Amino acid sequence: MPALNLQPHKLYHIYNRGNNRETIFYSPENYRFFLTKLRRYLTSHLRILAWCLMPNHFHLLVQVRENADLSRCSTDLRLLLSSYTRAIQRQYGRTGSLFQQHTKAKELASNEYALACFCYIHQNPLRAGMVRELAQWVWSSYPDYAGLRNGTLCDQSAAAQVLDLPTEAAQMARLIQHTLPEDIAGVLY
Template sequence: MNLQPGRLYHLYNRGNNRERIFFNEENYRYFLGKMRKHLLPHTQLLAWCLMPNHFHWLLYVREDASVAALGQDLRTMLSSYTRAVQNQQQRTGSLFQQHTQAKELAADIYASNCFCYIHQNPWRASLEAIAGDWPWSSFRDYAGLRNGNLCDRELARELLDLPDNPQELQAFMLQVLPDGIGEQLL
């Protein structure tokens, strides 16, 4: 992964063989704590979504970030989470696919589409009947339904030209995305 300071990225990974990586609510909470500890010193998180077998992050690498330290912290985060799940599930072997993917995005329509794509993930996967019901994404924070503090919402509004009003932002996040956008963002 070749992350550079001052740039915007879509990072994602999934379970090895597309298997689950989150087995209960405590797994999701534990992973969120790891994100706070290992990502936020190096990045400003703009959007996130944790799905049963994968995760997505839209993040901005801080101007003063050490990419070597970020890479090491990301590896530490995923390997320590893997060890915890291995102990919990009494399993061995890889939890995640070998490499976390990172796609650089310009702060343009692709970044805005990525923001919406990440937030629509649970709804598109039929994990929720009503968009915004999935608790394991930043959708509820942007829609004014929860006051989470993992995301830098001010920077997201600035870089992605997002509406200030939560209702308008919720409608923006649920907009119909162009056909094939998932392939362009992955």
């Protein structure tokens, strides 16, 4: 995996999916294990503003920390994915690549696109038909922003400041559910 071309203070949509679009999360324990690794490997380099884990892919909205070691960040992302892959291979007796070879990091050059990405990431389970309501998908930061859980992975204060988010949970839930221009996919990928 080549080094990510990240710059301090900038916002990025980071994502990857299963090789051949195959499943990468098989059980709740797999989701939790990935989140533990995400916290361990990336939070010293990146502020996680939003996240969503889907059965065959993941999305992160991040802001690069001012003092991030950018070469170490790429290495740590590689370690996160490879250590998770080894664990899944052992647990399920599989071989070969679990993730696509290149993790993408798309810079979000404007706050408008960053806000749309924030909403898009949280809407992903609903758009994929996995749930009827966003609150039903526990593998995203939506329950934290909607006031349904007190998760600590996301830096909600940084997200509120950077994205000019509402502070009230009900307003936040409405914003996430109703903000997404139809032509946004070209900007986010």
